[in-house]
Amino acid sequence: MKNTLKPIIRNFIRKPAINLINLFGLAISLVFVIILSVYCYNELTTDTHHAGGDRIYLIGKPGAGMNTPAILKPHIDMEVPGVEASIRVAGTWQAPVFQTENGEPITSDLIFSDPDFFSFFNYKTVEGDCAAALNNPMSVVITKPLANKLFGRNSALGETIKYNNEKLLTVSAVIEKPTGNSFLNFSALTSIETRKILQPSEGEFKEWGWSNFQTYLLLGENADPTQVAKTIFSVFPKEFQKWVEEIHLIKLKDVYFSNLQTFGAHHVSMGDKTKALILLFVAVLILIIALVNFINISSSQWMERIKQTGVLKVIGATRIIIFRKVLSETFLVFIAAVILALVIMAGITPIIQSYTGIQFSTKLISSPKLLSILFTATLVFSLILSLIPGFSISSSKAVNNLKRSVDQNSKKTYLRNGLITLQYVISIVLIAFTTLIYKQVEFGSNNLVFNQENTIAVKLTPQLDKNIIKDEFEKIPEVQNVSMSQFYPGKQLSSWGTRLKLDGQEHEVHFTTFSADAEFFSIMNLEIVQGRLYSDASEKDKNKVIVNETFLKEFNIENPVGGTFEMNNNFDYEIIGVMKDFHFKSVENAIGPLAIINQGYASYGLATIQAGDFNSLSSTLKKINQVASQISPAFPVEVSFLDSAVKNMYESEVRFRRTFSLFSISAVIICAMGILAMSIFASQRRIKEIGIRKVNGAKVSEILSMLNKDFVKWVLIAFVIATPVAYYAMNRWLENFAYKTNLSWWIFALAGKLALGIALLTVSWQSWRAATRNPVEALRYE
Known part of the structure; x- marks a missing residue:
């Protein structure tokens, strides 16, 4: 040598x-x-670490994404041969806040699932019983990183954490983060029964029109995925089959790169x-x-x-x-x-x-x-x-x-x-x-056709009431306009399929939608090209709708003004105007049909700020933070610039x-x-x-x-x-x-x-x- x-x-x-x-x-x-x-x-081996992953499939619907109704699971269990087990998984529209008795509030991701979750997905248990957490209401499984944030080095097993400053959840188990990359991202997991308590919704588990869950299937050794998909499609009631169109089963290891729409599924990340x-x-x-x-x-x-x-x-x-x-x-x-x-x-x-x-x-x-x-x-x-x-x-x-x-x-x-x-x-x-x-x-970032300059978004919390926060923001001299909206570019959207009645004829339509007040159009600098804009001051303008230009092209409609959408068997949502197209998603995606509805729902407060220089802008932000923190002491206040959110789109x-x-x-x-x-x-x-x-x-x-x-x-x-x-x-x-x-x-x-x-x-x-x-x-x- x-x-x-x-x-x-x-x-x-x-x-x-x-x-x-x-x-x-x-x-x-x-x-x-x-x-x-x-x-x-x-990236390329995402979700290949789960045992039995070759037999695990996600139900996907072309054009409608991966969301399915909760009522589908019991029908699959009873009527679809070849399926050994099925589970539902759902997230929250907004990440909840967890807090220990004397600790600081921590915003974290929470998902809900059926008891067989850990039979489908492999996670290493640090302490406790994962099965018990999903069988017992108001029990929760948390990841090791979240346990460290909440309890430090102390054992989290048996401890209680407060959910959104209201309900108490008991920690039944602590798990490690997955060893491999996964498209499922969460820090806490609890049962479907707990969801009924934390987020009660009368029709979610009874009506086919509610699609808030992802449904996973464990197929038998000799089951044919194509035949199973056809059988599941036949399970849907006839009036809903026209919205579903067809069912695809996506193998677990392929979900990450499937490009399925993830409406409201904040716990899901997709790859390219x-x-x-x-x-x-x-x-x-x-x-x-x-x-x-x-x-x-x-x-x-x-x-x-x-x-x-x-x-x-x-x-x-x-x-x-x-x-x-x-x-x-x-x-x-x-x-x-x-x-x-x-x-x-x-x-x-x-x-x-x-x-x-x-x-x-x-x-x-x-x-x-x-x-x-x-x-x-x-x-x-x-x-x-x-x-x-x-x-x-x-x-x-x-x-x-x-x-x-x-x-x-x-x-x-x-x-x-x-x-x-x-x-x-x-x-x-x-x-x-x-x-x-x-x-x-x-x-892409320079061709979105809406205003981004000096506009901020404040995430609403259970304590940040939209009416109170709007009044308080308007008292700040530097704040010019304030809007309450369910959405702003860079955030998740809902999808809606219904019927449109126009000129005595009915059209089947499927579009993206969210609720916003009239000030939203002014803040975003959106142009009305046909009809009129609704007014916040007029009670008659409740449930009025503004659609975009692509809506007309998609459904071959020349003048939609006067048309009404069906909701709960009533045609109560009237189109009164058409707005110019704008990119509410990345330019990687084509602009789709969009409807903005004056329903009064809001998840964010938007405000434009008049600022001559950086110091005045910084001073105004401090005032906004201070006002929001005083109204919402138990929840972290999240303030972000609209251009930062737009960057999230890209x-x-x-x-x-x-x-x-x-x-x-x-x-x-x-x-x-x-x-x-x-x-x-x-x-x-x-x-x-x-x-x-x-x-x-x-x-x-x-x-x-x-x-x-x-x-x-x-x-x-x-x-x-x-x-x-x-x-x-x-x-x-x-x-x-x-x-x-x-x-x-x-x-x-x-x-x-x-x-x-x-x-x-x-x-x-x-x-x-x-x-x-x-x-x-x-x-x-x-």
Whole structure:
């Protein structure tokens, strides 16, 4: 081992700059490759950790999302063969507040389920009996993080917590967060029977029109999901089948990427498989760049040390010994890079997660499974990457080695130049794609057609009565307008299917809806294009409806004014106006039919603030917080700016933008490190030529041009190759958006210029050093 390490260390010290570039470039590449791979693995294996997950399905309805009525479960249990068990899961429209006797109120996510929940989903029990919590009303299961917030290090078992400052719940069990990624997000879980007490609703469990639950099925071993879905559809009453249209059963591991609508399901998070695969592809590209750097640098180093190989052959070294020497050095460099990467990751992973928003368990990085994969990959790559220099050196003649005349044929030069060109192709594609992502996100956030400036939203609580808070806010001089609404952009919406009676005819309609007062239209700067707006002062305008332009297009209606919607067998909701379309969801989604109803329900208080500068805006916010906190002392007051909520509409896109741009820039930097090393080699190989040219009167600019022209040529070739590749990839990505930015020519031009600029900056520094060097130093031994 000593005889192997000693020459490797000596060779490393002889050219420290190039070797450090090689080692750190490989290590940094592995950092990003591992982080991206672990994140994508975490995403792509969502909910695969549940035992029996292959037989667990969620009922989904195209267009209506994943919500189903509570009354469906007993019918499935009695009438649908092939179903071994079923459970219902529901969340809350607003996250409740939990509080211990002397503790601070904590806002947390709560879900309700049937007793068999833990037979479907695997969670590790820390203490207590989970089954008891779902069999006994007013018992609750909480996660370990919530238990720590509420009770510190003390045992939570048997303790009571206050729900929304009203009802008392007894902690029957504490569970760990799931070991793998899950689309179900909650901190507390209680029974369906408890829901009837905490959120009493007379028709929720008796009427088919209430769809507030997600229904999960455990199918028998031989059950056919398609046939089960057809049978469940037949269970729905005839008058509801036209709204359901059809039933699909989505396998549990596929729910996360199913793109089902999640109306009111705050406890459900959905992923984007396309984005995960794109980031995984970025990881592959970074790895390719790193390996190309390693091949070019390592092979060039071995060509430089060809005389050393000749001496080994003269003293009796066989081809196997020389090849083993190449392999051992490659393997040790890879092992050193892996160890360095793991050390760097320990400090940098939390920073990357904080900046990009991508989340995964850091335990995965140090897991035996990942470490074994890293070791195996290191061995495989070391063997593969040792073949080229190992075969070339071991097959050369000792005489040629000692003369330093190893065969530098054109095939090897073309291979090296081709690999460098490949790096530039990847860099140009990544730069262009990053630019497009920025352009698309900006396009979406700037084309929403509603006002976002100096508008705040206050989440209402049981103590924040909408009438009281409106009166108090209007007393603040800087507050211009105040509105009470169930919704503002960035928040969850309801879906409603009913009949519309218009001009003596009935239309079946399905649309998104929420309740808001008349001031909402003024605050959001929404334009009425047909009919009129309802008035808060007029009692006759109760239950009046404003629809959007898409509502007319969707249902082929020219003038909906005077039409009425059916609710509880009565056509009481009258359309009195049409508003201009605005984006109430991300521009990734097409604008759908929308109806805003004057029902008087509210979940948020909206207010526009007149503020000349930051200090006055900050002062007004303090007044609003103070007023709200005085009215609602038992509940945390949540105040947010509307533009922040709008950013939440694009949270997925912004997170993807940050992640993609960070890793793309890193890939370009790693590519530049490899080009820097190659430029050092190029200038060192031609140092005598440079000295002769300078002696014969060559200018520094001419030397720079000579050394740089090859790299410029490779960038231009790479640009020609990368442009159609980038165009195709970017065009495919834009197809995911209903409203998208233009694929402008300047994106490709900018990517090419940046790649050329990076190449010239990287190469020119070393070229300038070589061009300004005293030629006597290069020729003194000639």
